[in-house]
Amino acid sequence: MLDWEKIYATRAKRMGASEIRELLKLLDQPDIISFAGGIPDPALFPNEAFQAAYNDILSGPEAGQALQYSVSEGYPRLREWIVKRMRARGIDADLGNIFITSGSQQALDYLGKLMLSPGDTALVSWPTYLGALQAFNAYEPRYDRLDLSRNVEPQAYAAAAERAGSRVKFAYLSADFANPTGESLTPMEREKLLDIADALDIAVIEDAAYRALRYEGERQKTLLAMDCERSGGIENTRTLYCGSFSKTLSPGLRVGWVCAATPIIKRLVLAKQAADLHSPTINQMAIARVAEADFEDQAEKINTVYRERRDAMLKALSDYMPAGVDWTRPEGGMFVWLTLPESMDAAALLPVSLKTAKVAFVPGNAFYADGSGRNHLRLSFSCSAPEVIDEGIRRLGAVLTEELAAVA
CATH class of the missing domain: 3.90.1150.10 (Aspartate Aminotransferase, domain 1)
Structure with missing residues (x-):
C-alpha cells in the first residue's frame, strides 16, 4: 500500500x-x-426570489449562456451591481476592479497563493478568522500579531520578520464585526492600519463578509474607501476588499467578490483560470437578479x-x-x-x-x-x-x- x-x-x-x-x-x-x-x-x-430568478434564467434567452462556460472575471451584470454598491461607499471602482469568486473563502486562498512564499509573514489579528488561517496555511507563512490597540511601531513588524529570515507581505483582518470576536475597528484604528501598511509597503486584505449585518451604531468607512481617499483613487490603493453574498442572500450558491486595483485583479483572474475557470454562471445570474430586486x-x-x-x-x-x-x-x-x-x-x-x-x-x-x-x-x-x-x-x-x- x-x-x-x-x-x-x-x-x-x-x-x-x-x-x-x-x-x-x-x-x-x-x-x-x-x-x-x-x-x-x-x-x-x-427562496421565492431565487426560484423566480432561476425560472426566468432557464426559460429565457440567457438559458444557454447560464449553462455554458463563461469568463473568469465573472458575470458582467453582477459585477455592474457590485460596482454601483462600491461607488455608493466612496470607492471609485469600475468593471475592471471587480472579480467574482466562489465565496470570499476562495478569494483568501487565491490571495495567499499569489502573495505568500514559504516563510513570508502575514500580519493577522489575535484571534482571527479560522478560515483565513486555513487558506493561508497551505502556503507555509509565518504569522505575527497585528494589534492596533498597542503602540507598535511599523518597523517592529519588519524587524521581527527579518530576524526570522522573513518578509511581511500583507495584513489581514475584518474591520467590521470580526469573526470570532464580533468587534469592529474604530476610525482611528483603521487609519493606523493603513499607516502601518504604508510604512511597510504591504497589502491589506479587508474581509467584509459581515459588513451588511449592522444592528446599531454608526456605519464606518471601509478600509478600501479610506485608502482611495488617501491615495487618490482605487488604482493607487493597497487594500483588497473581499465581499460576499453568503451572509445576506445565500451561502450555498458560493458567490463572493474582490474589489481592488486592476493589477491584482488580473493576477486573480489567472489564478482562477488555473483552478476552476470561473464561478458557476447560473448562480451568478441568479444572485444578480435577486440583489437588484431585493438586497x-x-x-x-x-x-x-x-x-x-x-x-x-x-x-x-x-x-x-x-x-x-x-x-x-x-x-x-x-x-x-x-x-x-x-x-x-x-x-x-x-x-x-x-x-x-x-x-x-x-x-x-x-x-x-x-x-x-x-x-x-x-x-x-x-x-x-x-x-x-x-x-x-x-x-x-x-x-x-x-x-x-x-x-x-
Whole structure:
C-alpha cells in the first residue's frame, strides 16, 4: 500500500481539519443547542426570489449562456451591481476592479497563493478568522500579531520578520464585526492600519463578509474607501476588499467578490483560470437578479431578526454568567466572544458542556495562529430563537459556575 505521507508536499502538513466544520455536524442532533456554527438562518433565505430568478434564467434567452462556460472575471451584470454598491461607499471602482469568486473563502486562498512564499509573514489579528488561517496555511507563512490597540511601531513588524529570515507581505483582518470576536475597528484604528501598511509597503486584505449585518451604531468607512481617499483613487490603493453574498442572500450558491486595483485583479483572474475557470454562471445570474430586486429589503429583514437574537444573547449572558466571565457586545455580525478566567480551558470544557448541558460552542484556541487563547470561546446567535438562546446560555452558565467552583 502506498505511503501517502511520503507523497504529500510539505504544505500539506499545515492543513488541518476545521473544528467548526466538525461542530456543524451537531446541528443534525435535535437535543443539542448549538451556538457553534456561524451560519445564516436558512429560514431567512429569499427562496421565492431565487426560484423566480432561476425560472426566468432557464426559460429565457440567457438559458444557454447560464449553462455554458463563461469568463473568469465573472458575470458582467453582477459585477455592474457590485460596482454601483462600491461607488455608493466612496470607492471609485469600475468593471475592471471587480472579480467574482466562489465565496470570499476562495478569494483568501487565491490571495495567499499569489502573495505568500514559504516563510513570508502575514500580519493577522489575535484571534482571527479560522478560515483565513486555513487558506493561508497551505502556503507555509509565518504569522505575527497585528494589534492596533498597542503602540507598535511599523518597523517592529519588519524587524521581527527579518530576524526570522522573513518578509511581511500583507495584513489581514475584518474591520467590521470580526469573526470570532464580533468587534469592529474604530476610525482611528483603521487609519493606523493603513499607516502601518504604508510604512511597510504591504497589502491589506479587508474581509467584509459581515459588513451588511449592522444592528446599531454608526456605519464606518471601509478600509478600501479610506485608502482611495488617501491615495487618490482605487488604482493607487493597497487594500483588497473581499465581499460576499453568503451572509445576506445565500451561502450555498458560493458567490463572493474582490474589489481592488486592476493589477491584482488580473493576477486573480489567472489564478482562477488555473483552478476552476470561473464561478458557476447560473448562480451568478441568479444572485444578480435577486440583489437588484431585493438586497436592501433582505438585509433589513435579516438584521431585524439577528438584532433580536443578539439582544437575547447579551441579556442571557448578563443574567446567567458567573463572576469572572466577560464577553464582547458587538454592534453587528453573528458572534459574541467570551473570555473565561485564565485557569479555564474552553476546549476541555466543550465535551463537558455537550454531555451535561447539551450546548455546543467553538473553543477559542481554534482562532489563534499559535494555538493560544484557550480561555476563550465563541458563541453564535444567528440560528437560534430568543427563547432557545436564553435556555442555552442558562445551561452554559450553570456548567461554567460548576467548573469554576471545582477549581476554586
